[in-house]
Amino acid sequence: MTALSVSTSSAATLRADALVIGVGKGPKGLVVADGAEVVAEAFEGKLAEVLSTLGATGAEGESVKLPSPVGVKAALVMAVGLGEVSDEGYSAEALRRAGGVAARALAGVKKAALALPAASTEEFEAVALGGLLGSYSFTAYKGGENGKAPVGELVLLTDRKGSKDAKAAAERATAIGEEINRARDLVNTAPNELNPKSFAAIAQAAGKEHGLKVEVLDEKALAKGGFGGILGVGTGSANPPRLVKVAYTHPKAKATLAFVGKGITYDSGGISLKPAGHNETMKCDMAGAAAVFASVVAAKRLGLAVNVTGWLALAENMPSGSATRPGDVLKMYGGKTVEVLNTDAEGRLVLADAIVRAGEENPDVIVDVATLTGAMVLALGNRTFGVMANRDELRGRLHAAAEAVGEQSWPMPLPADMRKGMVESTIADLANMGERMGGGLVAGLFLKEFVAEGTDWAHLDIAGPAFHEGAPYGYTPKGGTGSAVRTLVRFAEETANA
Known part of the structure; x- marks a missing residue:
């Protein structure tokens, strides 16, 4: 670098x-x-x-x-x-x-x-x-x-008077910049090299380097624990899924944040196969997990006085004889059942398991990050991510944090009337699909169903800005961008200073 x-x-x-x-x-x-x-x-x-x-x-x-x-x-x-x-x-x-x-x-x-x-x-x-x-x-x-x-x-x-401040700024920029570029590297890595197992190994290596506690649940542990969403998505792949916990704690922390990242290392759509022309960039479907991972490491490097736990929900969504089918019912972590109507709506399934698991540790706030829906790209374009939350104040804080660090975001609603279509499975507690229009909001409503009562939660849908296919501009390269890292770090910093 x-x-x-x-x-x-x-x-x-x-x-x-x-x-x-x-x-x-x-x-x-x-x-x-x-x-x-x-x-x-x-x-x-x-x-x-x-x-x-x-x-x-x-x-x-x-x-x-x-x-x-x-x-x-x-x-x-x-x-x-x-x-x-x-x-x-x-x-x-x-x-x-x-x-x-x-x-x-x-x-x-x-x-x-x-x-x-x-x-x-x-x-x-x-x-x-x-x-x-x-x-x-x-x-x-x-x-x-x-x-x-x-x-x-x-x-x-700089002049001599401002040299101390400039050096401090350079140190902060180096820590944040290197972690954003870490996320970019992960997104850009070919999917034949980055799979759930190798991603988990990268997290373990970073944990040793930076003094973070890393725990990895492999497919056997996931099955024993009842993580039906992550297992259901990963069952069609030769590369089994993982759930990775990366934890940073500070002795003076007064608050704990849980960041949950969608980590689909390759998304073919599964049995609901994506159409031609939509597969070529699907290595980027783990950008949420990359952002979460990089943000936890950045929090440690900056010494923020807040506890931050990252949850990386890692799976590869592939079609095969063992893959989950449309019509299958998955028993999620925590006990709820979901009828899978479309296997390409897989991100919400792995996130749901991870959100429930994160909530068991009683964090003050859960923020999930995901390249979740094409509907969000249609709504906000390629450079802006959507922000949803179960509290208006939290949604506003995250939007403000994003704007403060130069990441384009927009507050989005969670309309209660759209929930009905999603929950009307005749054989399960929920379906993983709802109304076609407003699909990004439906996905947010689905995730909200897995947030524990009384827990503050927000959802960042970074499907647009996570991967840039055009010519470079400003500081944004072609390929992985590291979207949401700056927002998460800023939010953690503001929480530490509150």
Whole structure:
């Protein structure tokens, strides 16, 4: 991963391969942002004019490279767009995206200095995190000569007065950035390598490295414990399912959070096979479990004064002679029965078992995370995840946490009138399908049925933003994005500080 450091050197005198400055989009044209003063001076006050001549406008996502003028020791200058100029300055998200754009554009460079307009700790962390996320590259299956290597080192420039805050921001950004990239790696790993057993082994290895308590229930333990949902989904695969508990505890914690992640390491749809064109990216169906796992490790690395337990519900959904059929009835963990009407509605089955198990430990809040429904993508698009909860206040807290860290989310309802269609199985307590319209809400209502009375619970449906199939933008790569990690870490941090 790209190294991150802090320097109090002048932007003009620091030796680097590239120096990154920010520019904004003002009412009268391009505006050079704070932090670029020495570069502007070296261009004899004509930097904005030169950049405008080259077509720069200051819009988000733009990047323009210039040969360094006399007086600047970096080999080249890169100007990145920060978007519209306002009286409040630039948002943390604009700075994150600018850092990401710069890191992507400078792939192959050994050392780049970032002189973006960051004065506060929050702004420094945003620049640092954006740079680390933008430099991400998944090369596990590529030869050494394919593509450029990520930026070797990113240097945050600050004055001596702000160096302590900048270093603290860099440390936080490194911990969070590395865990987001851990989640991305897991999502991008080919499903012939990442299955429930190997995912569990990765969690065990991380537990040893970071001092986390990890427990793994294999297929025999799941059968003995009565985890009918996880077993029902995984029964058609040669790779048996797992339920993994990853626990972080803090001696001064006053609250306990349970994060539950859907971990379908490959989703064919089972007997209700997905149509052609819908299978190619289904390795990403474990993105919820990846986010939960990474968030627990991040909480430990940051030393948050809150207990966080991650539950990874891992299975591979495959069609075979032993697979669950539409019409089968599963006895879930905790005793409820579910008639399976569609085996491609499998995520809610593994989550239901894990939610009941998580609730037995009496956490203050349960939050589940899942690439659960295509209906949520239809409702909110590819960049926004839905937030549902059994309490409005909790739903609002999670939405606010997501917005604060730059993850797009939207509060969604759990309409009581939609529950009727879901529960009307003539032979079981519940059916795993309900009304076709509003399918994302139906899935949320199904999960709510497995939450213990009096337990606060929320559901994040990250089906849209978890896997990006288009061209990279900002700090978002093609492939796994690490969606929801920042939100979960922020929520844990706010809980610790409450």
